[in-house]
Amino acid sequence: KQEVTQIPAALSVPEGENLVLNCSFTDSAIYNLQWFRQDPGKGLTSLLLIQSSQREQTSGRLNASLDKSSGRSTLYIAASQPGDSATYLCAVAYYKLSFGAGTTVTVRA
């Protein structure tokens, strides 16, 4: 059974600092990995998808890496802003998505 772990569980940084969010998974048999953003009480907004054959994916200030063999992905958010405050979830796909518990980020103005 796929287990997805996200470290740290919570993170508080001053505005402008870069964010590093970690995700690990136990089974390397995956199709892809998706990073989502979730605001309190709201739905899931897809941020980035990395296919299993890719090492990296970028969108604006966001960059995600994937090392499938070691079961790790990292989401980097450059020059954080208060609007980046949210919970970030990683999910690995193999017929269905298996989610981590998320990292709750607070960016202090």
Add this chain to the structure above:
Amino acid sequence: EPEVTQTPSHQVTQMGQEVILRCVPISNHLYFYWYRQILGQKVEFLVSFYNNEISEKSEIFDDQFSVERPDGSNFTLKIRSTKLEDSAMYFCASNEETNTEAFFGQGTRLTVV
């Protein structure tokens, strides 16, 4: 931009009542899913649906739950006799293939009282 639509956004129901949560997946998608998130917990897989039948279900998806695609556009989740522990946010998702990006609806918050 195409999106997955869920209705209602909030549903309050009494314990023991039946509820139906509705979803309209993206029109050219073939694979449909229901997930749930109990407050403060992980998003959990419930069921996947393809070609008018369940392709996989979790241990959570017991006989109280059922899914249906009654027409060409809707995808529903029915809970036959709700329990307090069914209170959660329920998310519908769809994708073109199992290895492509999954798109999520905004969720239905179900509260069982």
